[in-house]
Structure formats: structure tokens, C-alpha cells
Amino acid sequence: MKELTSAARRALRARAHALRPTVMIGEAGLSLEVLAEIERSLQHHELIKIRVLGAGRDARDELASVICRETGAQPVQHIGRILVVYRENPPPPPPPPIKKTAAGTKVRRRPGQPLDLRASARRSDPHTTPPRRPRFERENRRKPRPR
Numbered sequence: 001m002k003e004l005t006s007a008a009r010r011a012l013r014a015r016a017h018a019l020r021p022t023v024m025i026g027e028a029g030l031s032l033e034v035l036a037e038i039e040r041s042l043q044h045h046e047l048i049k050i051r052v053l054g055a056g057r058d059a060r061d062e063l064a065s066v067i068c069r070e071t072g073a074q075p076v077q078h079i080g081r082i083l084v085v086y087r088e089n090p091p092p093p094p095p096p097p098i099k100k101t102a103a104g105t106k107v108r109r110r111p112g113q114p115l116d117l118r119a120s121a122r123r124s125d126p127h128t129t130p131p132r133r134p135r136f137e138r139e140n141r142r143k144p145r146p147r
Helices: 006-016 032-045 057-071 117-124
Strands: 023-025 047-052 074-079 082-086
Touching: 006 047, 006 074, 006 082, 023 032, 032 047, 032 057, 047 057, 057 074, 057 082
Parallel strands: 023 047
Antiparallel strands: 047 082, 074 082
């Protein structure tokens, strides 16, 4: 993985400013479960904040390097007890090609789907549509208030 440039790191710091920490490392330190959670967060978000509780500055620097080494991420920022790491997700695979129907075949509706009477009316004559059902029936209307 290539190293982040200073401009890219600056842009990532700006993006991370509004984020909240997604992973917290407690007093017990870095465990396999915490690393798995960091991995899941990186797969989902690319850029995450990690809050480290109960460790000194040197211990937090060591934690950041271990996290980056284990997950393949890049360190972006370390301010106080907050670590910001980034790992670019691979681009999504291209969509599968669309199969075209032959020119003479009809596309039929799926069974169980309701008929759209207005669409069929528009196909036959675009200027006439079936009448709409009245919104309220006569007996459902509100009666005027007596004065």
C-alpha cells in the first residue's frame, strides 16, 4: 500500500473531524476481538476514529503502529486519546452485462403483480385515462358544524 501524501492526509483529517469514534480500546488493551471490530469498521467506513482509554502517549503510538500493521491501514492523525486510521476499500466489481431481449419477443408481466390499468390505457390512447376512484365516499364526508 502506498504511503499517504501530506495533501491526502490533510483531506482525510478534514473528513475525520466530524466523525465519532467507532471503536474503543479499554483498559484490557488490544485484543483479537477489538482487532476484528476495527477490521469490520474499516471495511464499512474506510476512515475511522479509535478512542484509546488508559494508556500513555508512547503506548498509544505503539497501539497505532500495531493496528496499522495488522489491518493494512495508514495512520492519519493522533490527537490525545483519539487515533484516526484510513484504509482504502477496493473498487466495487463492475455490474453484470444486461441481457437484451430479441426484437420480436414481448416482455410479459410477472405473475402476481397487479395490473396497471392506467398504463394500459395510456398505451392504447394517451389522451384518455380511466376515471379515478372518488377519494371520499359520500357517507364518509365530515358533516358541517352547527353554528
